[in-house]
Amino acid sequence: MSGFSTMSGSDTSRVCLIGLDGAPHSLLLRLIQEGIIPNIAEIVRQGTLRSMTSVHPWVSSVAWTTLSTGVNPAKHNIFGFIDRVPNTHQVFIPLNTHRRSPTIWERLSDAGKRSVIVNNPLSYPVKPFNGIEIAGFLAPKLDSRSVYPSSLLPQLEKMGYRIDTDAHLARKSRDEGMADILDVLEKRLDLLFQLLREQRWDYFQFVIMETDRLHHFFFKQMEEGDPVWKPAFYDIYRRIDSAIARVRELLRPKDTLILVSDHGFCSIQKEVYLNAALADAGYLNYTGDPTNVRGPKLEIVAPSSKAFVIDPGRIVINLKGREKTGSVSPSDYERIRSELVEWAETLKDPDTGNRVIERAYRREEIYSGPFLESAADLILSPVNGYDPKGALWRPTIFHQDEMMVGMHTFDDAMLCISRSDIVAQAEVALEDIAPTVLQLLGAPTPPELDGKSLVQ
Numbered sequence: 001m002s003g004f005s006t007m008s009g010s011d012t013s014r015v016c017l018i019g020l021d022g023a024p025h026s027l028l029l030r031l032i033q034e035g036i037i038p039n040i041a042e043i044v045r046q047g048t049l050r051s052m053t054s055v056h057p058w059v060s061s062v063a064w065t066t067l068s069t070g071v072n073p074a075k076h077n078i079f080g081f082i083d084r085v086p087n088t089h090q091v092f093i094p095l096n097t098h099r100r101s102p103t104i105w106e107r108l109s110d111a112g113k114r115s116v117i118v119n120n121p122l123s124y125p126v127k128p129f130n131g132i133e134i135a136g137f138l139a140p141k142l143d144s145r146s147v148y149p150s151s152l153l154p155q156l157e158k159m160g161y162r163i164d165t166d167a168h169l170a171r172k173s174r175d176e177g178m179a180d181i182l183d184v185l186e187k188r189l190d191l192l193f194q195l196l197r198e199q200r201w202d203y204f205q206f207v208i209m210e211t212d213r214l215h216h217f218f219f220k221q222m223e224e225g226d227p228v229w230k231p232a233f234y235d236i237y238r239r240i241d242s243a244i245a246r247v248r249e250l251l252r253p254k255d256t257l258i259l260v261s262d263h264g265f266c267s268i269q270k271e272v273y274l275n276a277a278l279a280d281a282g283y284l285n286y287t288g289d290p291t292n293v294r295g296p297k298l299e300i301v302a303p304s305s306k307a308f309v310i311d312p313g314r315i316v317i318n319l320k321g322r323e324k325t326g327s328v329s330p331s332d333y334e335r336i337r338s339e340l341v342e343w344a345e346t347l348k349d350p351d352t353g354n355r356v357i358e359r360a361y362r363r364e365e366i367y368s369g370p371f372l373e374s375a376a377d378l379i380l381s382p383v384n385g386y387d388p389k390g391a392l393w394r395p396t397i398f399h400q401d402e403m404m405v406g407m408h409t410f411d412d413a414m415l416c417i418s419r420s421d422i423v424a425q426a427e428v429a430l431e432d433i434a435p436t437v438l439q440l441l442g443a444p445t446p447p448e449l450d451g452k453s454l455v456q
C-alpha cells in the first residue's frame with residue numbers, strides 16, 4: 001500500500017468522479033485516436049485508461065449501485081429495473097429504499113466528509129447525509145424526494161434542469177431525439193460547473209446519462225458511418241470533452257479526476273424475447289393471449305409453467321411455495337435449472353446459426369451475500385448484439401427495432417483516472433471503484449466490500 005492511506009483531513013486530495021453512462025472503452029480509444037476528445041486524451045496520457053467489466057445484469061440501476069457500494073447485488077439487493085414480490089404476481093421498481101448496502105458517500109458522511117452526488121440512477125427517494133444529492137432518472141420528477149436538501153429546488157427549477165431525456169421523442173424521430181439529448185446535456189453541464197464552483201466537497205460524483213441515451217438510439221449509425229448521425233454522435237463527445245477541460249480548470253492540482261462508465265455498448269443485431277422462446281420450448285404457458293398484455297403482468301403465467309423471464313434476461317423458475325402459482329417442486333428445482341442452462345446456452349439465431357446466450361449463470365455462481373434468495377434463479381449473459389428482453393407480449397422470439405439500435409454490454413466499460421500509480425491488473429471490475437475512492441479519501445475500506453482499491 002502507498003502512503004495515501006496515511007493521508008487524512010485537509011491533506012487528502014479530493015476525488016471528482018464523472019460518469020459517462022455506457023461509454024465503451026473501445027469507443028474512447030477510437031475517439032482519442034481520431035482526435036475527437038483531446039482533453040480526455042491528455043488525462044489518459046498522464047494517467048491511466050483501463051477496460052472494465054460491469055455486473056450481471058448490466059442495467060444502469062444495478063451497475064451504478066454496484067459501483068457506488070463496492071458490493072455485488074446479493075449484498076446491495078438491487079437485481080434489475082423491475083423485480084417481483086414472491087408469492088404474488090406483483091412487480092415493482094427497486095428504488096433507493098430497497099438498497100441494503102451503504103454508498104461511498106454514506107460511508108464518507110460517517111467519516112465526516114462531504115459529498116455532492118448528481119444523477120445517480122438509484123438515488124430516489126434521496127436520503128439525508130453530509131452533502132447534497134440530486135436524484136437520477138428513476139426519480140419521476142424534481143421535487144423534495146429527488147433533491148437533498150430540498151432548499152436547492154428553486155435554483156434547479158430556475159435553471160430548467162431536467163433529470164432525463166424523453167425516450168418517447170427519440171422513438172418518434174431521430175432529429176427530435178438528438179435535439180432533446182443536447183438540451184438535457186447543456187442543462188446538466190450548467191449544473192456541473194455551477195456545483196463545482198459553488199459547493200464545498202471532498203467527493204463529487206456526477207453522472208452524465210446522455211451518452212447512454214445517445215448510444216441506444218444512434219450507436220449503429222455511428223458504427224456504420226452514417227453521414228448525418230455519425231458527426232452528430234461525435235459532436236456530443238466533443239461537447240463532453242470540452243466540459244471535462246472546464247472541470248479540470250475547476251479542480252485543484254492534488255485532486256483526482258475519474259471518468260467511468262457503468263457498462264459498455266454495442267449495436268443490436270436482434271432483440272431476443274426470451275418468454276416467447278421459453279413458450280416455444282414448452283417451459284412457459286399462458287392463461288390468456290399474451291399479445292394483449294402490456295407491462296410485466298405475471299398473472300398471465302399459467303400454473304403449468306416451469307419458468308418465466310423478467311427483464312432483461314433473468315429466468316425465474318415457477319417454484320412451488322415461492323411463486324404464486326408455482327408448480328415445480330423443490331426436489332425438481334436443480335434438474336429444471338440444469339435443463340434451462342442447457343436450453344439457454346444452445347438457443348440459436350435461425351438466420352445465422354449464431355448462439356444468442358453466452359452463459360446462463362446460476363445465481364450463486366455470480367452473486368454472494370445475504371440477499372441471494374431474492375435473485376432470479378438464472379441470469380443470462382447474452383452474446384453481444386443479442387439484446388435479451390423479458391416482455392411477455394411479443395409473440396415472436398426475434399425482433400429488429402427500427403429506432404432502438406444500441407444495447408449494453410458486460411465487457412468494455414471503462415475507467416479513466418488522472419493518476420499513474422494504478423495497479424497493473426489487466427481488467428478492472430465495477431466493484432473496485434468504491435474501495436479506490438475510499439482509499440483516495442483516506443476513509444476506511446470495510447472488509448465486506450467485494451472490490452479492491454486500484455491505487456498502489
Ligand SMILES: [Zn+2]
Nearest residue numbers: 021022060262
Ligand atoms: Zn448505464
